[in-house]
Amino acid sequence: MxxxxxxxxxxxxxxxxxxxxxxxxxxxxxxxxxxxxxxxxxxxxxxxxxxxxxxxxxxxxxSSALSRMVHGGLRYLENGEFDLVREALDERNRLLLNAPHLVRPLRTVVPIDSWMSGTLNAPLKFLGLTRAPSRRGALPLKLGLSFYDIYTRGRGGMPKHAFLSRRKVIARFPGFPDRVRCAATYFDGQVSHPxxxxxxxxxxxxxxxxxxxxxxxxxxxxxxxxxxxxxxxxxxxxxxxxxxxxxxxxxxxxxxxxxxxxxxxxxxxVEGTKGSHLMIDHPGLREILGDDMVYYENIDGRICIMFVLHGMVLVGSTDLKVPDPDAVRCEADERAYILDGLKYVFPDIEVRDDQIRFIFSGVRPLPVSAAGTTGQIPxxxxxxxxxxxxxxxxxxxxxxxxxxxxxxxxxxxxxxxxxxxxxGLKRRCGTETLAIGGGLSYPEDPDAWVADLAARSGLPLPRVATLLSRYGTLAQALAEAFAGEQPLPGLAGYSDREIDYLIAHEQVETLEDLALRRTVIALAGQLDGAAIAALADRLARAKGWSEDERAARVSAFEDRLLADHGIARSRLGNPDCNREVAAQ
Ligand SMILES: Cc1cc2nc3c(=O)[nH]c(=O)nc-3n(C[C@H](O)[C@H](O)[C@H](O)COP(=O)(O)OP(=O)(O)OC[C@H]3O[C@@H](n4cnc5c(N)ncnc54)[C@H](O)[C@@H]3O)c2cc1C
The missing domain is CATH 3.50.50.60 (FAD/NAD(P)-binding domain)
Structure with missing residues (x-):
């Protein structure tokens, strides 16, 4: 198509x-x-x-394993990486303008346990006199956030940071533990689908x-x-x-x-450090977080994050040196570390195994360095x-x-x-103000744009709104071409025409390409036997796979989901997997 x-x-x-x-x-x-x-x-x-x-x-x-923050990198100020933070803030602001369909502001809330701790640690780290991660009190955070504000002032950036008293922060997050004394809030960005x-x-x-x-x-x-x-x-x-x-x-x-x-x-x-994330289907936590990201210290003082993404709660991450970038997956101790951190910041939240709907890991390509801890590598x-x-x-x-x-x-x-x-060539053009894909001519009034396109294409209003958030203004051509689309069994939010379009236009070769990267089906916790069968049908048709080849591809994909992405066996439709479950 x-x-x-x-x-x-x-x-x-x-x-x-x-x-x-x-x-x-x-x-x-x-x-x-x-x-x-x-x-x-x-x-x-x-x-x-x-x-x-x-x-x-x-x-x-x-590039598909990140925490999806488009950020200056508040934490990097501790390591003295001022130029990086400055450059990253500039790039964040450019992305908000050049790709507004994919990069959006994200209000960030930092729970704070003390007023002063870390005040000395940050300069000591910068001078190389300490390596230990420490807790960050209100004062060092205030300094860092002031840098953010001063630097972004007048650059079309985001609202200034603020501090919330304990009373206000507990009113917003009643689940925070007693040790939280106040919170800082500031804005960064998030990319929905990198x-x-x-x-x-x-x-x-x-x-x-x-x-x-x-x-x-x-x-x-x-x-x-x-x-x-x-x-x-x-x-x-x-x-x-x-x-x-x-x-x-x-x-x-x-x-x-x-x-x-x-x-x-x-x-x-380069030396790689592995980071893993969990996508958790937890209605209570989703409701608590709302549109905010919580940027918190894990028990060991490392920064972790959680926010709602595609209807799941994204929680992560870890930072561990790894020798082989081809052999990474989230190990049991990493998973426990992430869940312990969640419990440390929201002690009343219980996460069941079956609520972990997808896990992903990747390797940060960091420069070789003599830093004592992974967090200190530039x-x-x-x-x-x-x-x-x-x-x-x-x-x-x-x-x-x-x-x-x-x-x-x-x-x-x-x-x-x-x-x-x-x-020996001269630059003809730059990309600083160049829109990316569907960020071109992005409407100032998205609601009016959606209403107009819904009327012209005949697609329901919510569906056009989804297409705008996925494809930006490219949704115009897509909505018109998707008229008459049919829903796919087990895949709410996707249609036969949309999947066929992605296969035909975007170099899709495998089920994994389609479910993990061209769409957010895996991230949104939608992957199960029915969804995989629906995707396999469309892909087999487009590629001319025989029945045997289709079955082999589904089986290989399900093996990968079990081994690397924490998908429960009981959710998959592969008869071999079900046989193993029955035998256990
Ligand atoms: C856990 C984690 C969290 C992160 N969070 C954030 C964040 O919130 N915000 C942020 O700004 N950054 C974040 N990052 C950093 C960011 O994701 C990376 O810096 C960035 O994606 C690196 O992109 P890259 O293109 O250099 O590398 P990659 O995306 O790894 O691309 C390298 C590519 O090279 C290909 N390749 C390798 N060898 C060959 C070969 N021989 N032939 C052909 N191809 C080859 C690989 O298949 C791969 O696709 C995070 C990273 C991780 C791992």
């Missing part, structure tokens, strides 16, 4: 692979997370011929008509005699291309990727060239190291500037 969104519908995969094979693009970007997508957009819009390849699905790494930002960046590039191709499930494996070898993980073949410059945007895989391309020993650049970003010792052994590799999701535009801009310099 193709819909005219002002872009040529994507060519079949084989055609796009053929376009890459034996090509001599100016730039090959390795990695289709948010940072790879960002530099790809910068280069393509500036007339550079660029290919992007991801070994898995786009955003299968850290994977869509990447999809829309690719669509924007296609719409601009640049010489650019982005392909998922295409792994850069090594350099052969004919150039960089990329393995097609769908069809099984390989293609080769000869870029002038390689950009290594492989996140936590930066070092592994360098070691595939350049002669060892390559310098170690969160900023920088680039580093890897130039071959033997001239011509491989193209120069520009490595993108570190970076927050929030700062992706600035990081992409930095890497693009380095690349343009090396190619």
């Amino acid at each position: 193709t819909i005219n969104l002002g872009i040529v519908p994507p060519a079949p995969r084989e055609e796009r692979l053929a376009r890459i094979d034996n090509a001599r693009p100016q730039v090959l970007v390795i990695g289709g997370g948010i940072n790879g997508a960002s530099v790809y957009r910068e280069l393509a819009l500036n007339g550079v011929e660029v290919v992007l390849a991801d070994k898995a699905d786009f955003c299968a790494g850290a 994977e869509r930002v990447v999809t829309e960046i690719f669509e924007d590039v296609a719409r601009a008509g640049g010489k650019a191709t982005a392909l998922n499930y295409l792994a850069v494996t090594h350099i052969g005699p004919a150039g960089v070898v990329l393995q097609d993980r769908i069809g099984g073949g390989t293609v080769t291309c000869v870029p002038e410059i390689i950009i290594n945007a492989a996140g936590a895989w930066v070092d592994l990727t360098n070691n595939c391309l350049a002669a060892p020993p390559c310098p170690a650049m 969160r900023g970003h920088f680039t580093q060239w890897l130039i071959p010792a033997t001239p011509g052994a491989h193209a120069p590799i520009l490595c993108m190291i570190g970076g927050k999701w929030t700062t992706f535009r600035a990081f992409g801009e930095l890497a693009a500037n380095d690349t343009l310099d090396r190619l």
Whole structure:
């Protein structure tokens, strides 16, 4: 099902692979997370011929595992990362304007247990004289939040911070424990669906008509005699291309990727820390939180967060060094740590196992550092060239190291500037004020816009409102094309036409792509046997899978959900799983 969104519908995969094979693009970007997508957009819009390849699905790494905060990073002030916080606040404000359908203000509430504690700890940490996480009292928070306010003043930012007395904070959150003396409130941002930002960046590039191709499930494996070898993980073949410059945007895989391309020993650049989140279906907690995020200290003093996202409560996260970014999942001790923290801030809330509807983990691509604790590893970003010792052994590799999701535009801009310099090209345009996808011409009065489109398309008002919140103003073309859509069994909020549209337009290859990244079905706790069957039917039809292949794909997906995402066996429809349950 193709819909005219002002872009040529994507060519079949084989055609796009053929376009890459034996090509001599100016730039090959390795990695289709948010940072790879960002530099790809910068280069393509500036007339550079660029290919992007991801070994898995786009955003299968850290870019779908974040806490979904679009933030300055209050905590980073303790580590003295003032420039990062300043840059991140600027980028947060830009995203609120450039992608208003996906990035929205988020009121944040910080429960405070003491007035002064941490006042000395922050400067001591900054000077490297202590490593221990400490509790943060009202005074150091006041200083940090004042920095936020001073910096964002006059920059189209958000309302100033405020302090709530114990009486007021208990009136708002009666469940807080007795030790809470007051609370601070301030505004940051949240991104509802970060994977869509990447999809829309690719669509924007296609719409601009640049010489650019982005392909998922295409792994850069090594350099052969004919150039960089990329393995097609769908069809099984390989293609080769000869870029002038390689950009290594492989996140936590930066070092592994360098070691595939350049002669060892390559310098170690990144060290990953794993973070996990739980999506909890708890009506009581959902009601308590409302539209606020609670930004709280866990028992060990580490900052954790919880807020309502897609009808579930998102709670996280952890921060643990891991050697292998390909083998991460939320372990039992992490899950216990997250639940203990929840109980520490809301002692009366009981979470049952069956209320944990989805779990996800990812690896932060942090720079190698001598920091004593993971929390002290710098969160900023920088680039580093890897130039071959033997001239011509491989193209120069520009490595993108570190970076927050929030700062992706600035990081992409930095890497693009380095690349343009090396190619001897001048920048033609920038992205500071460029709308992303459905953020273009976003209505000042969304309700009137929705009412008008509902009248024209014949779709019910709430459905058009959902489409606006998912796709921004792209909803206009979609709503008209979805007229006559049918609901899907077990998948409230999605229709046959919407799923068919995503499959046809957005390089969907697997059930996981569809359920975890192109939609928020998994995050919204909707994944069960019926939902998986409905998605598998649409995907099998579009891809021409046989009955056996469909069954094998469903079974593999369910195994993955059981092993990595904490979905209860009893929720899945795979007969093999049910047999195991019966045998237990
Ligand atoms: C738990 C957690 C919470 C976080 N919370 C926040 C937050 O609230 N706010 C915020 O701003 N940031 C947050 N972050 C940080 C943010 O998510 C990351 O900094 C950002 O997503 C990194 O993006 P990336 O594109 O560099 O890496 P990734 O998204 O990991 O992308 C790298 C890509 O490279 C691909 N790749 C690897 N090797 C190869 C190869 N050989 N060939 C082809 N492709 C390859 C991978 O498949 C992957 O898709 C969080 C991160 C984590 C893990």
